[in-house]
Amino acid sequence: xxxxxxxxxxxxxxxxxxxxxxxxxxxxxxxxxxxxxxxxxxxxxxxxxxxxxxxxxxxxxxxxxxxxxxxxxxxxxxxxxxxxxxxxxxxxxxxxxxxxxxxxxxxxxxxxxxxxxxxxxxxxxxxxxxxxxxxxxxxxxxxxxxxxxxxxxxxxxxxxxxxxxxxxxxxxxxxxxxxxxxxxxxxxxxxxxxxxxxxxxxxxxxxxxxxxxxxxxxxxxxxxxxxxxxxxxxxxxxxxxxxxxxxxxxxxxxxxxxxxxxxxxxxxxxxxxxxxxxxxxxxxxxxxxxxxxxxxxxxxxxxxxxxxxxxxxxxxxxxxxxxxxxxxxxxxxxxxxxxxxxxxxxxxxxxxxxxxxxxxxxxxxxxxxxxxxxxxxxxxxxxxxxxxxxxxxxxxxxxxxxxxxxxxxxxxxxxxxxxxxxxxxxxxxxxxxxxxxxxxxxxxxxxxxxxxxxxxxxxxxxxxxxxxxxxxxxxxxxxxxxxxxxxxxxxxxxxxxxxxxxxxxxxxxxxxxxxxxxxxxxxxxxxxxxxxxxxxxxxxxxxxxxxxxxxxxxxxxxxxxxxxxxxxxxxxxxxxxxxxxxxxxxxxxxxxxxxxxxxxxxxxxxxxxxxxxxxxx
Amino acid sequence: xxxxxxxxxxxxxxxxxxxxxxxxxxxxxxxxxxxxxxxxxxxxxxxxxxxxxxxxxxxxxxxxxxxxxxxxxxxxxxxxxxxxxxxxxxxxxxxxxxxxxxxxxxxxxxxxxxxxxxxxxxxxxxxxxxxxxxxxxxxxxxxxxxxxxxxxxxxxxxx
Numbered sequence: 001x002x003x004x005x006x007x008x009x010x011x012x013x014x015x016x017x018x019x020x021x022x023x024x025x026x027x028x029x030x031x032x033x034x035x036x037x038x039x040x041x042x043x044x045x046x047x048x049x050x051x052x053x054x055x056x057x058x059x060x061x062x063x064x065x066x067x068x069x070x071x072x073x074x075x076x077x078x079x080x081x082x083x084x085x086x087x088x089x090x091x092x093x094x095x096x097x098x099x100x101x102x103x104x105x106x107x108x109x110x111x112x113x114x115x116x117x118x119x120x121x122x123x124x125x126x127x128x129x130x131x132x133x134x135x136x137x138x139x140x141x142x143x144x145x146x147x148x149x150x151x152x153x154x155x156x157x158x159x160x161x162x163x164x165x166x167x168x169x170x171x172x173x174x175x176x177x178x179x180x181x182x183x184x185x186x187x188x189x190x191x192x193x194x195x196x197x198x199x200x201x202x203x204x205x206x207x208x209x210x211x212x213x214x215x216x217x218x219x220x221x222x223x224x225x226x227x228x229x230x231x232x233x234x235x236x237x238x239x240x241x242x243x244x245x246x247x248x249x250x251x252x253x254x255x256x257x258x259x260x261x262x263x264x265x266x267x268x269x270x271x272x273x274x275x276x277x278x279x280x281x282x283x284x285x286x287x288x289x290x291x292x293x294x295x296x297x298x299x300x301x302x303x304x305x306x307x308x309x310x311x312x313x314x315x316x317x318x319x320x321x322x323x324x325x326x327x328x329x330x331x332x333x334x335x336x337x338x339x340x341x342x343x344x345x346x347x348x349x350x351x352x353x354x355x356x357x358x359x360x361x362x363x364x365x366x367x368x369x370x371x372x373x374x375x376x377x378x379x380x381x382x383x384x385x386x387x388x389x390x391x392x393x394x395x396x397x398x399x400x401x402x403x404x405x406x407x408x409x410x411x412x413x414x415x416x417x418x419x420x421x422x423x424x425x426x427x428x429x430x431x432x433x434x435x436x437x438x439x440x441x442x443x444x445x446x447x448x449x450x451x452x453x454x455x456x457x458x459x460x461x462x463x464x465x466x467x468x469x470x471x472x473x474x475x476x477x478x479x480x481x482x483x484x485x486x487x488x489x490x491x492x493x494x495x496x497x498x499x500x501x502x503x504x505x506x507x508x509x510x511x512x513x514x515x516x517x518x519x520x521x522x523x524x525x526x527x528x529x530x531x532x533x534x535x536x537x538x539x540x541x542x543x544x545x546x547x548x549x550x551x552x553x554x555x556x557x558x559x560x561x562x563x564x565x566x567x568x569x570x571x572x573x574x575x576x577x578x579x580x581x582x583x584x585x586x587x588x589x590x591x592x593x594x595x596x597x598x599x600x601x602x603x604x605x606x607x608x609x610x611x612x613x614x615x616x617x
Numbered sequence: 618x619x620x621x622x623x624x625x626x627x628x629x630x631x632x633x634x635x636x637x638x639x640x641x642x643x644x645x646x647x648x649x650x651x652x653x654x655x656x657x658x659x660x661x662x663x664x665x666x667x668x669x670x671x672x673x674x675x676x677x678x679x680x681x682x683x684x685x686x687x688x689x690x691x692x693x694x695x696x697x698x699x700x701x702x703x704x705x706x707x708x709x710x711x712x713x714x715x716x717x718x719x720x721x722x723x724x725x726x727x728x729x730x731x732x733x734x735x736x737x738x739x740x741x742x743x744x745x746x747x748x749x750x751x752x753x754x755x756x757x758x759x760x761x762x763x764x765x766x767x768x769x770x771x772x773x774x775x776x
Contacts, residue, residue, distance in 0.1 A: 038739050220736035223736075223739070313640060315636060
């Protein structure tokens with residue numbers, strides 16, 4: 001690779017790449033996102049190359065492994081350019097047929113196309129599928145297009161032009177002003193205006209400053225940062241370089257979870273490529289500006305997503321947060337001014353610089369600008385990553401894009417904001433999703449996880465799940481979080497076991513009020529949220545658990561009894577044989593019954609009964 | 618894998634013997650031996666000129682590190698929210714029944730360690746189980762039993 005010594009070199013390189021590509025007839029994009037990868041997508045790329053080489057036409061086509069396309073429910077996904085034909089659930093055995101008909105030929109493989117269930121119509125183009133058509137893809141647009149391990153591909157689509165723009169005459173203050181105008185707010189959950197943060201960091205005293213990317217995406221159920229870093233690492237890196245220029249940093253760190261090995265790999269590779277081109281290192285693009293960056297892996301601690309804990313861990317200390325009387329923009333990593341932003345925030349920067357802050361500010365609501373990527377998962381048909389403008393109604397996300405709830409079940413709630421967030425109930429389905437509205441509803445934006453729950457989900461059990469998570473992940477530094485959350489978990493567990501009484505409900509409410517007042521860090525302060533919001537909207541379920549010793553969603557095992565319908569049971573004996581506890585009693589050909597003392601409610605009998613004779617009372 | 622100080626030193630030199638590299642060094646050692654041998658903690662502390670207590674504290678604090686030897690196969694069952702809502706706990710129940718391990722425990726013959734992980738970012742494929750580099754999607758109790766059987770057969774062939 002040749003080092004780029006000035007901005008003209010970058011433009012020339014872009015022209016050269018585009019020139020080379022003119023001989024390419026078609027481009028096959030294979031999704032390498034986590035959903036498609038685990039569904040067998042990793043072997044598709046070799047299969048396509050194999051078939052095309054066999055036919056001796058490989059030089060006319062370009063087979064690329066891209067990042068996540070977002071429509072994970074349909075994975076593994078293959079898209080063929082220039083028509084953008086979308087094939088879902090592609091198995092290895094279908095590759096020769098696709099090559100024959102759609103790559104070399106210009107036809108379609110009909111049965112792999114997306115079918116609109118309402119109209120029965122087959123949809124060819126990716127963009128026309130309702131899942132994509134209702135979205136507004138800006139930040140997350142490149143992820144499905146980009147050859148994730150090739151810097152040239154990013155440059156060919158205008159990559160690093162934002163960096164070139166600022167280095168060809170924008171002052172750091174002007175860059176900060178542009179970000180302030182855009183109204184971008186931190187996408188990691190806090191929602192603090194990024195421009196203001198940058199400005200304070202620029203003004204902070206100190207020669208050495210740092211930029212840090214928080215890719216310790218710990219919220220269970222959210223994976224947009226993973227998708228961005230795996231799919232378009234250069235977009236994130238470009239954003240960080242621009243940020244470093246604006247605040248005056250010469251060193252940067254990307255703190256990524258070890259649970260995301262592919263993201264670590266791609267980020268490291270991208271940094272290497274950027275260094276080779278002279279987009280990182282001494283005298284970037286021949287200017288006076290120098291910067292180098294490194295990837296650091298986290299080690300499985302949720303708390304390290306908190307800025308001060310993350311910085312402590314970078315220093316080789318325990319990942320414990322500290323009080324933020326002095327902000328990290330003044331004294332952060334090694335007590336020096338440090339500017340930390342989330343992956344999605346950094347990835348927004350190149351677009352803001354290229355298109356202007358005004359453009360970004362024209363999208364979204366009054367106080368929440370731009371778009372937000374959500375991971376819509378759980379009990380929903382179209383699981384995947386979704387980007388919509390701020391203020392999009394929840395109904396549109398769940399039904400128009402998400403395709404509703406599977407199996408005709410009733411929608412119950414959406415859990416947003418991860419373990420520190422809360423639940424938005426069915427009655428608020430028309431809520432316009434942005435920072436303010438979610439907060440008003442008792443939840444929060446968080447990093448953008450949206451876990452959809454249907455009527456079979458028990459809200460008390462969900463609260464217990466999150467409390468269990470928080471008990472495990474509490475760093476233990478301050479008492480309200482270490483002890484308070486543990487007590488809450490014990491109380492809610494008692495409710496799930498049918499051992500709670502009215503005083504427990506009261507105690508729970510008290511803890512919900514006290515912990516936010518007294519805890520040290522943001523995570524501790526928000527830890528009662530899962531309970532507070534479910535108590536607010538699903539008090540009836542708590543009451544049923546406490547007073548009637550009943551679980552309406554039939555989830556909490558100690559509150560259930562398994563019964564056999566005397567009319568339906570044929571006495572075949574299958575459940576008696578399968579029961580691991582020997583809890584089913586009955587003579588052959590006679591109606592069986594279940595010994596409640598022995599039954600452990602494992603559900604094996606229900607799974608095995610061919611007559612649907614066993615039910616939960 | 619046999620423990621050797623040379624290997625540990627090589628890892629330390631690769632990252633540089635400074636406190637800033639501590640986590641990266643420990644991750645690599647943990648990956649190499651599947652746990653952090655006691656000798657390695659002493660060595661790291663000495664080379665990085667840090668108190669052993671601080672290195673030990675970090676080893677204890679982060680979930681990925683183990684201070685006791687772990688199995689040749691490490692099965693990570695995801696307990697993220699999406700996996701939980703879609704029945705991830707049933708998979709753990711089945712595994713507890715079949716291999717008689719609680720999460721975090723290792724079989725006596727060091728064949729397998731059962732671990733839970735709080736989200737691997739493959740929520741669309743929930744519930745998921747990760748073994749080595751492979752992510753298994755939409756796992757059911759029966760599927761995990763079959764997976765376990767396959768792993769046991771591989772293990773039998775190995776020995």
